[in-house]
Amino acid sequence: MILLPTDLRRRLLAQGEALGARQVPLLKLFNPLGAATWLASxxxxxxxxxxGLADLGFGCPELGSFSLAEIEALRLRYGCRIERDRTFSARFPLVVYAEAARRQGRIVERERWLCEAAxxxxxxxxxxxANPHG
Incomplete structure (x- = not known):
């Protein structure tokens, strides 16, 4: 699976150039065999x-930078690799996901927890x- 298709790459680059905006995560990567999850804006x-927000499953998600090449290079058991959640569509800015993750000890998508964090x-x-067009 391609973790970062061209259209998504362009959108992430554009958000990286837009200073001062409340960036919404556009990409969710996850370990299909474990608890690691990354949200990138x-x-x-x-x-x-x-x-974005990185959660390696130790109960302390962090905002920061991470390498796509390093994530793509990860090899898991049974021939698995890190995957992209093709259905992920964020509604809130990254800061809200970070606050909800701080409160819950992991990245969460439950609407109630995200609203409380906001x-x-x-x-x-x-x-x-909600953006019907992703």
């Missing part, structure tokens, strides 16, 4: 450095409408 011009950050969760 930006891609640097080098084409490898992603910025409110705790002083954001109105209703301002983030």
């Amino acid at each position: 930006e891609l640097d011009a080098d084409g490898d450095t992603l910025f 409110i705790s950050l002083g954001l109105d969760p209703t301002q983030f409408r």
Whole structure:
């Protein structure tokens, strides 16, 4: 599986160039055999450095940069590799996912927890409408 198709690469690069905006995660990668999950909202011009929320399954998700090449190079048991969640569509900015992950100890997508995190950050969760076009 291609982890970063061309259209998604372009969108991540564009968000990486847009300073000051509330970036929404566009990419979710996960370990199909474990707890590791990454949400990426930006891609640097080098084409490898992603910025987002990383959760390696130890109970302490972190915002920061990570290498796409390193993630692609991971080899798991049974011939598995890291996968892209093709159905992932974020509704909230990355900062809301980070706050919800801090509260829950892992990356979460449950609407209630994300709304609570948004409110705790002083954001109105209703301002983030679902985008039917991804």
